[in-house]
Amino acid sequence: MRVRFWGTRGSIATPGGSTVHFGGNTLCVELLTNAGQRLIFDCGTGARALGLDLMANAPKPIRGNIMLSHTHWDHIQGFPFFTPLFVPGNEFRICAPGGVGPSLADVLGGQMEYAYFPVELSQLPAKIAYCELTEGVHEIDGLRVVTQYLNHPATTLGYRVEADGVAVLYLSDHEPFSETLWRADAKPGSIDAILHAGDRRHAEFMLGADLVIHDAQYTPAEYPAKKNWGHSTYQYVVELAAAAEVRRVALIHHDPLHDDAKVREIETLAKALAAEHGKGMQVFCAYEGGDVSVAGAQEDMVSVSVASTVTAPERTMRILVVDDDANVRLLAQAALSKAYTVVEAEDGEQCLTEIQNMVPDLIVLDLKMPKMGGFEVLEKLRAHTAFADIPVLILTAYGDEGSTRAGFDAGAVDFLTKPFTIPQLNSRVHACLTRNKVRYGEPGMT
Numbered sequence: 001m002r003v004r005f006w007g008t009r010g011s012i013a014t015p016g017g018s019t020v021h022f023g024g025n026t027l028c029v030e031l032l033t034n035a036g037q038r039l040i041f042d043c044g045t046g047a048r049a050l051g052l053d054l055m056a057n058a059p060k061p062i063r064g065n066i067m068l069s070h071t072h073w074d075h076i077q078g079f080p081f082f083t084p085l086f087v088p089g090n091e092f093r094i095c096a097p098g099g100v101g102p103s104l105a106d107v108l109g110g111q112m113e114y115a116y117f118p119v120e121l122s123q124l125p126a127k128i129a130y131c132e133l134t135e136g137v138h139e140i141d142g143l144r145v146v147t148q149y150l151n152h153p154a155t156t157l158g159y160r161v162e163a164d165g166v167a168v169l170y171l172s173d174h175e176p177f178s179e180t181l182w183r184a185d186a187k188p189g190s191i192d193a194i195l196h197a198g199d200r201r202h203a204e205f206m207l208g209a210d211l212v213i214h215d216a217q218y219t220p221a222e223y224p225a226k227k228n229w230g231h232s233t234y235q236y237v238v239e240l241a242a243a244a245e246v247r248r249v250a251l252i253h254h255d256p257l258h259d260d261a262k263v264r265e266i267e268t269l270a271k272a273l274a275a276e277h278g279k280g281m282q283v284f285c286a287y288e289g290g291d292v293s294v295a296g297a298q299e300d301m302v303s304v305s306v307a308s309t310v311t312a313p314e315r316t317m318r319i320l321v322v323d324d325d326a327n328v329r330l331l332a333q334a335a336l337s338k339a340y341t342v343v344e345a346e347d348g349e350q351c352l353t354e355i356q357n358m359v360p361d362l363i364v365l366d367l368k369m370p371k372m373g374g375f376e377v378l379e380k381l382r383a384h385t386a387f388a389d390i391p392v393l394i395l396t397a398y399g400d401e402g403s404t405r406a407g408f409d410a411g412a413v414d415f416l417t418k419p420f421t422i423p424q425l426n427s428r429v430h431a432c433l434t435r436n437k438v439r440y441g442e443p444g445m446t
Helices: 047-057 104-110 197-205 234-243 260-277 326-336 348-357 374-383 401-409 422-435
Strands: 002-007 028-032 038-041 063-067 091-097 127-133 136-140 143-149 157-163 166-171 211-215 248-252 282-285 291-293 318-322 341-345 362-365 392-396 414-417
Touching: 002 047, 002 248, 028 047, 028 166, 038 157, 091 104, 104 127, 127 136, 143 197, 143 422, 166 197, 197 234, 197 414, 211 234, 234 248, 234 260, 248 260, 260 282, 318 326, 318 348, 326 341, 326 422, 341 348, 348 362, 348 374, 362 374, 362 422, 374 392, 374 401, 392 401, 392 422, 401 414, 414 422
Parallel strands: 038 063, 063 091, 091 127, 166 211, 211 248, 248 282, 318 341, 318 362, 362 392, 392 414
Antiparallel strands: 002 028, 002 291, 028 038, 136 143, 143 157, 157 166
């Protein structure tokens, strides 16, 4: 299998003399299997160079699959300049997270309206198919592709491709679920020692991978000022990848403020950190034009499973927001009411009353409230047969290790600390709901 980097920058393209080595184009990564199946991860400005290369060197007609992590502008702005789309007979399937907001075709078409671009999406001569994905195991062009939601303000998918006896992951954009990575009562370095279930699940997704391509936009010193923006530090990536026994890590989504010298510094620090773990893991910062050969034996490849999700029921899904702070409930309404029916409760007692009348699809639960706190509510829910399977997302100002561990031990499915952003809450709620296969049954393959 061959992986080639056509764009490695995040947020905005940064051409110029200070970014010559690592590149200034936004994300675009090509994966080509031994059998010729082509996956293109994201379609930033790097897609233009890829398109020109395909026109010159690829067998005709050109076929491929464009796998968008999400549709933020830096991940799709190269799409209108991808030359193979303008050639009749070429065929592309475009995959992206679905289920929230406008359709994929509407989003891509929006940036190609005449106000912004001279050619509309409908005028492209190539054959284009659209595929909106959720978490799960999918067959795409005969390949096994596993998808999992990432922690980003927009609904974002990570991709794990298992083919040619190897596993390659593309994970951009993602940030830590918790500021504290390791539990205090466990030795750091293993997946079991990871504090937050979301970070632990992320590491499990990487398990045994031959190559992980991962967003690492910030340094640890930069991250606190950029929290909730949806990006990782090199330290977080290296720690998780080492725990997951990953063989090679490519750091991408370089910050637009980081010139070549800064990215080299990050690469040096990341390599030193990987060496401390003593597992032989290779780490490098991806650069434009970088070409990586990934080889392995089928019997050595680790295969992972993610519980596939199903199409949500036709009715609008119901969210019960439980918080004694009226401002938090107002923010939750603003975040969720366009897509869901939102019901409010001011305390734990009112929460238990509401679910007698309307069983919600998800409860967003504060911990500290008058009359009855969140932990007591969780205890009563899990003790009641009819309500034991309702997923609960804890939304609290208590982000300490004790509260986080107690929340998951009590049966919460996610834990989000205040302050939060409206897109962040919406993304986490969407992920919780689509993972809740208990109510709607087990699906088949996509």
